[in-house]
Amino acid sequence: MKTFKILGALILLISMASFVGNTTTEKGYAIGDTAADFSLKNIDGKMVSLSDYSDAKGFLVIFTCNTCPYAVAYEDRIIELDAKYKSKGVPVIAINPNNPSAKPGDSFDKMKVRANEKGFTFPYLLDEGQKVYPQYGATRTPHVYLLEKTADGNVVKYIGAIDDNYQDASKVDEKYVEDAVDAMLAGKEIKVTSTKAIGCTIKV
Amino acid sequence: MRYLLPVVFLATLSLIGCGEKAKQNNNTSEQVAASVTVEESGKNDDVKFPVYNFDSFEPLLHKEDDITYVVNFWATWCKPCIEELPYFEKVNAEFKDDNVKVVLVSLDMPSMWKSRLEPFVEKKALQSEVVILDDPKQNTWIPKVSEEWGGGIPATLIYNQGKRSFYERGFTYEELTKELNQFIN
Numbered sequence: 001m002k003t004f005k006i007l008g009a010l011i012l013l014i015s016m017a018s019f020v021g022n023t024t025t026e027k028g029y030a031i032g033d034t035a036a037d038f039s040l041k042n043i044d045g046k047m048v049s050l051s052d053y054s055d056a057k058g059f060l061v062i063f064t065c066n067t068c069p070y071a072v073a074y075e076d077r078i079i080e081l082d083a084k085y086k087s088k089g090v091p092v093i094a095i096n097p098n099n100p101s102a103k104p105g106d107s108f109d110k111m112k113v114r115a116n117e118k119g120f121t122f123p124y125l126l127d128e129g130q131k132v133y134p135q136y137g138a139t140r141t142p143h144v145y146l147l148e149k150t151a152d153g154n155v156v157k158y159i160g161a162i163d164d165n166y167q168d169a170s171k172v173d174e175k176y177v178e179d180a181v182d183a184m185l186a187g188k189e190i191k192v193t194s195t196k197a198i199g200c201t202i203k204v
Numbered sequence: 205m206r207y208l209l210p211v212v213f214l215a216t217l218s219l220i221g222c223g224e225k226a227k228q229n230n231n232t233s234e235q236v237a238a239s240v241t242v243e244e245s246g247k248n249d250d251v252k253f254p255v256y257n258f259d260s261f262e263p264l265l266h267k268e269d270d271i272t273y274v275v276n277f278w279a280t281w282c283k284p285c286i287e288e289l290p291y292f293e294k295v296n297a298e299f300k301d302d303n304v305k306v307v308l309v310s311l312d313m314p315s316m317w318k319s320r321l322e323p324f325v326e327k328k329a330l331q332s333e334v335v336i337l338d339d340p341k342q343n344t345w346i347p348k349v350s351e352e353w354g355g356g357i358p359a360t361l362i363y364n365q366g367k368r369s370f371y372e373r374g375f376t377y378e379e380l381t382k383e384l385n386q387f388i389n
Contacts, residue, residue, distance in 0.1 A: 166342070
């Protein structure tokens with residue numbers, strides 16, 4: 001009972017702190033927020049940061065993993081996004097947010113295997129210590145964040161799903177991410193800035 | 205290439221198999237994938253559970269009778285969902301006299317209905333009602349279940365005529381009954 005009280009007090013404290021402090025830290029980023037950079041290990045062993053990409057106009061930061069059926073269903077479309085937009089200055093940066101000890105299929109070694117099998121053309125980073133995904137507010141895989149590089153940092157322009165049909169790429173009506181990147185690159189307003197989708201909960 | 209996708213997809217799935225079959229070798233998983241694909245082309249018509257799109261499913265979230273509905277969104281590939289299923293089963297059995305009914309809404313993909321969902325329900329001998337929600341336009345229907353829902357599963361809606369709550373989280377039996385008691389007392 002005592003532990004409950006302590007726990008309760010702790011929860012209260014944390015929730016109060018989140019009100020007092022920056023509200024974006026608890027819930028993650030909202031559209032228009034500036035995303036923090038990170039330094040995470042890529043499957044080739046090198047550390048990757050957004051600041052490494054001096055010529056980029058923006059980034060497609062995609063939280064994804066090996067094991068989630070929805071993430072797997074979107075693998076080919078993520079590769080296509082990178083093929084289409086890397087040359088236009090908006091590369092894909094994939095991040096596996098899962099804790100490998102909770103989900104062995106998402107270990108660093110298994111990430112290498114999967115990237116090799118699928119021929120990933122983009123960095124596939126492990127969120128070691130799981131510090132980055134909570135900053136972004138990612139809750140599931142796959143979860144996309146489109147960032148626009150500005151003088152004031154990387155601004156969040158779109159959050160959500162890749163498109164509106166996970167089952168069948170040929171039956172997609174709305175390509176949310178492509179529409180958002182196209183509008184961003186054209187300097188136009190992004191019409192749909194956030195979408196929801198079923199995904200696998202991030203494993204802590 | 206498109207044609208290859210489901211095979212690759214299923215091969216991967218059988219490899220992960222919610223962690224149970226992680227050690228399967230490639231040959232086996234390819235065989236599994238092949239047989240599943242054949243089964244799939246043998247169509248889903250005779251699947252044992254009712255299949256809804258969201259429009260036909262939505263009335264299940266707004267019934268106006270004396271029952272308290274516990275609507276759990278899950279899938280066979282979702283480990284935390286599987287872990288909490290026994291608690292929902294227990295609630296369904298133990299709260300019958302309180303007019304509580306559990307509905308297990310499977311979000312398994314069509315390719316998994318015959319190959320994974322049916323065997324799973326049979327193996328676990330699930331007594332609660334199982335239905336399938338098959339509607340890829342998730343951005344349209346997720347907010348109609350609850351504005352609070354980001355799309356993660358497990359997720360649960362508890363409602364009756366007087367009260368309605370949504371939970372995007374997993375439950376222990378104690379947590380679940382604690383919430384449920386607010387509806388039936």
